[in-house]
Amino acid sequence: MTNVAIIRCEKNMERCPLTSCFRCLNDKKEGFANYEDCTLTGVFTCKCPGDVAVDLSKILKAKGAETIHFCTCTFAKKTDAGWSAKDGGFCEKIDEILENIHKETGIPCLKGTAHLPKDYKIKTIQ
Numbered sequence: 357m358t359n360v361a362i363i364r365c366e367k368n369m370e371r372c373p374l375t376s377c378f379r380c381l382n383d384k385k386e387g388f389a390n391y392e393d394c395t396l397t398g399v400f401t402c403k404c405p406g407d408v409a410v411d412l413s414k415i416l417k418a419k420g421a422e423t424i425h426f427c428t429c430t431f432a433k434k435t436d437a438g439w440s441a442k443d444g445g446f447c448e449k450i451d452e453i454l455e456n457i458h459k460e461t462g463i464p465c466l467k468g469t470a471h472l473p474k475d476y477k478i479k480t481i482q
């Protein structure tokens with residue numbers, strides 16, 4: 357069983373209650389398809405400019421999180437043809453944020469939760 361945490365973006369916090377994120381985690385689909393089994397340890401909301409993400413991740417680690425996923429909407433947008441990472445999502449610094457978290461906490465970090473863009477291969481920074 358892997359203890360998973362999710363960090364979402366404040367730019368979407370009043371529009372989406374992470375419904376598809378949670379559904380995919382429960383069903384081990386999309387961003388969570390590589391886990392044999394996983395459970396949710398906690399959820400935090402990142403605030404711009406993103407410096408807080410390292411401290412949030414340290415707390416998640418202390419609470420038992422073994423991996424941290426950033427929501428798909430941080431790096432992809434919904435288009436008429438489905439979700440696409442071509443023009444990015446809410447966060448221009450998402451890769452840098454993930455690198456910093458991994459550097460400071462050692463926790464594997466992943467970009468993606470629900471509705472992954474077509475042909476997107478989820479990568480773990482570890």
Ligand code: SF4
Nearest residue numbers: 372376377427428429
């Ligand atoms: S990835 Fe989708 S379900 Fe998850 S917070 Fe973003 S818009 Fe909502």
Ligand code: SF4
Nearest residue numbers: 365402404405406447
């Ligand atoms: S730094 Fe990025 S992920 Fe964090 S709140 Fe701002 S846009 Fe969202």
